[in-house]
Structures are given as structure tokens and as C-alpha cells.
Amino acid sequence: MTENNQFKPLAPLGYEIRSSDESAEEGYTSMLKSRQHDHRRRAIICFGCCSAGILISAVLITVLMLTVLRVKDPEINMNRITIPQILLNAAVPSTINIVAQFAVKNPNIATFKYANSTTLLYYHGVIVGEAHIPSGQAKAQRTHNMTMSIDVITARFLADSKFLNEIAGGTLTVSSYTSLSGRVKIIKIIKKHVDVKMNCTITANITSQGIVDQKCEKKVSL
Structure with missing residues (x-):
């Protein structure tokens, strides 16, 4: 063996060399999942606000019907x-x-x-x-x-x-x-x-x- 021969270390087990395309695809997938998560979270918040608004309106209408808007006896x-x-x-x-x-x-x-x-x-x-x-x-x-x-x-x-x-x-x-x-x-x-x-x-x-x-x-x- 001569001095010009150089030994290159072996890649560790489980390590996988990925190309730049694969990394970009993973990044896009992660961003898409994050956007979907944010969309679901906003949809849940919007649904909760609408439900609360409808419930409050129903309570107010019921209170008005039983008090101010109730027909009283002449x-x-x-x-x-x-x-x-x-x-x-x-x-x-x-x-x-x-x-x-x-x-x-x-x-x-x-x-x-x-x-x-x-x-x-x-x-x-x-x-x-x-x-x-x-x-x-x-x-x-x-x-x-x-x-x-x-x-x-x-x-x-x-x-x-x-x-x-x-x-x-x-x-x-x-x-x-x-x-x-x-x-x-x-x-x-x-x-x-x-x-x-x-x-x-x-x-x-x-x-x-x-x-x-x-x-x-x-x-x-x-």
C-alpha cells in the first residue's frame, strides 16, 4: 500500500444521503401540513364563535320574548x-x-x-x-x-x-x-x-x- 491510497470513512448506519429535490419535497409537504393544521384551527375557532353568537342571540330573544316583547293582559x-x-x-x-x-x-x-x-x-x-x-x-x-x-x-x-x-x-x-x-x-x-x-x-x-x-x-x- 502506498501513501497516496487514502481510506474514506464509511457512512454511519441508518444515514441516508438525500438529494436536494427530496429535501425540497419534504419541506413543501411540511409546509402544506402546517397550513392544513392552521386552516382546521381557524375553522374550529370560527365555528365556535358562530355557535356562541347563535346561542347568545337565542338567549337574548328568549329573554325579550318573556319580558319586553311578552303580550301582557289589558x-x-x-x-x-x-x-x-x-x-x-x-x-x-x-x-x-x-x-x-x-x-x-x-x-x-x-x-x-x-x-x-x-x-x-x-x-x-x-x-x-x-x-x-x-x-x-x-x-x-x-x-x-x-x-x-x-x-x-x-x-x-x-x-x-x-x-x-x-x-x-x-x-x-x-x-x-x-x-x-x-x-x-x-x-x-x-x-x-x-x-x-x-x-x-x-x-x-x-x-x-x-x-x-x-x-x-x-x-x-x-
Whole structure:
């Protein structure tokens, strides 16, 4: 062996000499996998944000539907009743008019529109009068006052033996039944048909014509 002969070390086991093309391909594959991973991560984040937004919106809509946008029950009350003095005389006509002032309270955030209706007046369970309520509306969160004339059959009052004694005491107790049908429409989306039925017992002072006592039972159908 001469000095010019040089020994070259053997490549270690498991070591593989790769060309520049193979290295470039590996780099591209690694970059592609990284981009796919980032894309999946962004898609998961986007999906989570959308799901959270939908859930929050659903919760807010539900809360609004149960609170602000919930259709509340309108109320009907009689504020005043005017009894003509002729009813207290011995000789009275067959029919007279009792003037009553009613109030329709609308607690909703939208107008309550109601159709034509009637009010029946009772004395000890007997119908003694009837009034017609024209169609109208109670604005949002307002009270609509109206005055109506009730046609009363006087003979039905006088036929009751308790009438003169009650009048002598300075008060008159009557009952009324009112049925009112209407509709509440909120932001052109929520439309509710509302039927309000009110039974009231009213005690009026003969002298002042004011309401001494009033007890009402309400039934509302939506």
C-alpha cells in the first residue's frame, strides 16, 4: 500500500444521503401540513364563535320574548257611573240612560286595537241594561278612557224589593260584564289576538256619583 491510497470513512448506519429535490419535497409537504393544521384551527375557532353568537342571540330573544316583547293582559275598569235623579222618583219612564266612564289600560309596548263590543249591566243577577262599545285603540302603555250610555230598563230595578232600601242608604250596587276582543302587534312580527272578559261589582254613591267600591275578575285568552 502506498501513501497516496487514502481510506474514506464509511457512512454511519441508518444515514441516508438525500438529494436536494427530496429535501425540497419534504419541506413543501411540511409546509402544506402546517397550513392544513392552521386552516382546521381557524375553522374550529370560527365555528365556535358562530355557535356562541347563535346561542347568545337565542338567549337574548328568549329573554325579550318573556319580558319586553311578552303580550301582557289589558285591563278594563269603570271609573264613574252617573245615575239620573229621575230613577229615584216614584214615576219614572220605562227606560233611562246611565252614563258610565270606562278605562282600557294597555300595559304592552304596542297599541291594543279592539273591535265593537258590549257591556251588560246587572242588578242582583238580573240584566237591567246594555251598552255598546265602539271599536277603538289603547296606545302603548297608556290608558284609554271612554264614556258610554247604558240603556236601563227601570222596571227591572223597581221590581226588586231591595232597590228602594238600597237607594235610601245612599248607594247602589250593580254588576257589569264586558267582553272585549282585539289584537296586539309588536314590531310587525309578534301578532296576538286578545279576548278580555271582565266581571265587575261596582258600588256607586248616589250623591257624588263616584265609585265607592269596585271588585273585578278578569279572564284573558291569547
